[in-house]
Amino acid sequence: MIIVPESEIAALISAQDCFEAVEAVLAAMARDQAVNFPVIREALGHADALYGFKSGFDREAAVLGVKSGGYWPANAARGVANHQSTVLLFDPDTGRPRALVGGNLLTALRTAAAAAVSIRHLARADARVLGIIGAGHQAPFQLRAAAAQHPFERVVAWNRTPERLQGLAEIAAELGLPFEVVSLERLGAEAEVIVTITSSFAAILRDAHLRAGTHIACMGTDTRGKQELEPEILARARVFTDEIAQSISIGEAQHAVAHGMIGPADITAIGAVITGGHPGRCVQDEITLFDGTGIALQDLAVASRVARLARERGVAQQVGV
Ligand code: NAD
Numbered sequence: 001m002i003i004v005p006e007s008e009i010a011a012l013i014s015a016q017d018c019f020e021a022v023e024a025v026l027a028a029m030a031r032d033q034a035v036n037f038p039v040i041r042e043a044l045g046h047a048d049a050l051y052g053f054k055s056g057f058d059r060e061a062a063v064l065g066v067k068s069g070g071y072w073p074a075n076a077a078r079g080v081a082n083h084q085s086t087v088l089l090f091d092p093d094t095g096r097p098r099a100l101v102g103g104n105l106l107t108a109l110r111t112a113a114a115a116a117v118s119i120r121h122l123a124r125a126d127a128r129v130l131g132i133i134g135a136g137h138q139a140p141f142q143l144r145a146a147a148a149q150h151p152f153e154r155v156v157a158w159n160r161t162p163e164r165l166q167g168l169a170e171i172a173a174e175l176g177l178p179f180e181v182v183s184l185e186r187l188g189a190e191a192e193v194i195v196t197i198t199s200s201f202a203a204i205l206r207d208a209h210l211r212a213g214t215h216i217a218c219m220g221t222d223t224r225g226k227q228e229l230e231p232e233i234l235a236r237a238r239v240f241t242d243e244i245a246q247s248i249s250i251g252e253a254q255h256a257v258a259h260g261m262i263g264p265a266d267i268t269a270i271g272a273v274i275t276g277g278h279p280g281r282c283v284q285d286e287i288t289l290f291d292g293t294g295i296a297l298q299d300l301a302v303a304s305r306v307a308r309l310a311r312e313r314g315v316a317q318q319v320g321v
Contacts, residue, residue, distance in 0.1 A: 002100075003100045003317040004100070004306055004307055004316060009102050009104075013302065018106075018109040018145075018302050019113045022298050023274055024061070026242060027274040029271045030277060031271075033059045036246075036295050052069075053066050053068040066087070067107075068085065068088070071083055071084075087303035089304060101306055106303055106306065110302045116145040119215060120150065128154065129152065129191050130155045130194075130195070131191025132197070134197035136198070136199070138219070144171060146195060150193065152193070154177060154178045154179075155180070157169075158187050188206070188208075194215070196228040200227060201226055203229055207232040210287060223250055224254065229252055229255075229289075239268070246293035250293055253291050
């Protein structure tokens with residue numbers, strides 16, 4: 001088997017590689033060729049940590065594996081990232097291990113790629129203003145990936161603590177995009193694509209904030225109880241997701257479903273749009289929403305791509321198993 005440590009990942013894989021890997025596995029899911037297995041997530045009762053694993057199998061790409069890790073809140077004080085994860089890939093024919101791959105950067109890249117896939121397939125072609133809500137670790141990846149997939153001309157952004165938006169402003173400048181810190185009202189009125197990437201537990205964006213035809217990639221809500229959008233938005237939007245089971249249980253749709261405003265049948269897996277089974281945006285002026293919950297198959301798809309690139313470039317560390 002090979003090892004691709006965290007320190008090697010940035011030099012090996014691009015945002016475009018991740019976009020292609022995530023788009024392909026979402027399509028494989030729509031063809032019933034790829035499946036996520038039930039997620040385990042537990043409080044360790046040690047170091048205040050949350051630990052778990054997500055696994056899945058993509059039959060088309062012959063990718064089988066598990067991402068394991070979680071959240072260690074005291075890590076930052078030690079100069080280590082709080083979120084830690086590692087991917088283990090197996091040979092689906094024999095069950096033998098194929099690769100151990102650092103999962104931290106890959107998690108950020110695959111999450112940004114999933115939002116970018118939704119923008120590519122669901123945003124209006126004439127959208128020019130990107131809105132970002134959030135300014136944490138994940139936000140810069142979202143900005144770069146969105147800008148790489150769509151010809152935005154301007155970025156407006158909001159964060160609970162506006163001073164944290166300086167990092168996004170610098171990335172926008174690097175990308176040649178004018179950048180402005182705005183109120184939520186202005187963001188909703190001006191942005192034609194909105195990416196939400198916060199760890200909020202209460203709605204931030206209101207239905208009344210939105211203009212017609214907006215596409216929202218709602219990426220922050222990945223746990224029971226988290227929330228970024230007023231459920232009325234989901235009630236009137238055309239709702240897509242990476243996986244319907246996760247959308248209604250831990251994704252943004254959990255709230256609209258709990259309020260009886262929508263049901264699982266109102267949510268479409270975005271893979272169906274990628275494969276052409278669903279038209280995606282049906283009316284120019286409708287709101288489209290992607291509930292990006294984060295699935296194992298996305299992690300495995302980008303880890304498998306990294307493992308392949310590491311082998312091709314001769315930088316994979318071989319270990320005997
Ligand atoms: P972070 O801790 O670095 O940043 C958190 C962000 O949320 C900051 O901008 C902060 O200001 C904002 N925030 C926190 N509480 C808020 C509140 N009550 N109201 C408004 N804003 C609030 O986190 P991150 O790594 O950038 O991740 C952001 C979110 O995305 C987290 O919830 C994380 O779990 C989620 N996430 C989802 C996926 C996925 O696949 N969907 C993948 C990775 C991370």
